[in-house]
Amino acid sequence: MRLPLFLFLLTPGMEKEMELEYRIESLANGGDGIGRSPDGRAIFTPFTIPGELVLARVEADRHQILRGEVIRIVEASPARVVPRCPHYGACGGCQLQHMDYAAQLSAKTTIIADVFQRVGGLQGIPVLPVIPSPSPWNYRNHVQYHLDPSGRLGTQKRASHEIIPIEVCHLAVPQLEELRKAMNLDPDAGITRVSLRAGQDGDDMILLETDGDALPALELEMQASVAHSSANGTLILAGNTHQVIHSTAGDFFVSPQSFFQVNLEVAEAMHLGLFASLPEEIPTALDLYCGVGFFSRTLAKRAGRLVAIETSPSACDDFAINLESLDNIELYQGSTDVILPALHLHSDVILADPPRAGIGTKTLDAIVACQPAHLVYISCDPATLARDANRLIQKGYSVISVQPFDMFPQTQHIETVVLFKKNT
Helix, strand or coil, rough: CCHHHHHHHHCCCCCEEEEEEEECCEEECCCCEEEECCCEEEEECCCCCCCCCCEEEEEECCCCCCCEEEEEEEEECCCCCCCCCEEEEEECCCCCCCCCCHHHHHHHHEEEEEEHHHHCCCCCEEEEEECCCCCCCCCEEEEEECHHHHHHHEECCCCCCCCCEECCCCCCCCHHHHHHHHEEEECCCCCEEEECCCCCCCEEEEEEEEECCCCCCCEECCCCEEEEEEEECCEEEEECCCCEEEEECCCEECCCCCCCCHHHHHHHHHHHHHHCCEEEEEEEEEEECCCCCCCCHHHHHEEEEEEEEEEEEEEEEEHHHHHHCCEEEEECCCCCCHHHHHHHHCCCEEECCCCCCCCHHHHHHHHHHHCCEEEEEECCHHHHHHHHHHHHHHEEEEEEEEEEECCHHHHHHCEEEEEEEECC
């Protein structure tokens, strides 16, 4: 007996694709809509909105996860809008431009709550509505580009390493768009990546990354500092060694390879909300993954003693400049997995802002051993945040609040600040 068409085509191991009509039920962490195949399996479908009925081409990837590519929106959501960017859908930078901004915020709040339940196994966690970005467009003060074979700046194609030359980016602040358009790069110079970061008073920075040591040629019709990064380190080719970034938290020196938040307005809102939840007087505080000291400076002013740990040498150098006027700080350069367990600290407040991979097991155990009354966890990845939240709850901490911030409008990414308190 011949099996029904959908069962035959969706059998594991089959690479053939088929067309299906289905309704989008929710958004996954990552921005894809989720529909269901006739046999009940989830179909991850980009550029869709919950409630929409879509006709899509469906096939299983190499991990046998079903992927859908929309052929036609049969019933559109009222939240659907025309994407602003002509590269949307091809460029891999944005995932949510087809949704109005209110719908993006609502979806991100739901995603955080869902990931806490599904990944963290945590029920009833208080997730507050996402705090919006004051500027949903042209907010990024730091953008990265690759070069196509002709030397044009571009971005990676969605789900590919192919470079798409771009004519416009609606996420970059206007001065970086002007800088990008003014650049003329030699396609044979061996440049692998170009980073542009906006500073104050026209103090923009261009970082050229190459595989080899040869200095690349650059023609520029605007004033900017230029640095070259290779395996041998970073060399300033023109202009200043650092940028100065003005914020409500103070002025910060940032060198070309150091990280700084890309959406300054949202970073300032995070800073304000975070410190509103912490005591005014803290005997001992600990700042893990401290970067150039954006949160450390305020934390140090409240603490009798601040201990900070950071792996990046350039960020540590910047930290030393930015906090040189304070004498109650100890800065350690290296891995938190190695340094923190060796310090044998008691800390009243710990602030942790780890990379996307989250907090490693050794660091998390060392945090618990410090017995902080308050722990602030800043995360850019909901899944690793939910995993670590579960571990902290198992070790005697409660979640007081989960506050997402829309650091990255038009994209899947979500920045979240979680306040934990030690159970008494």
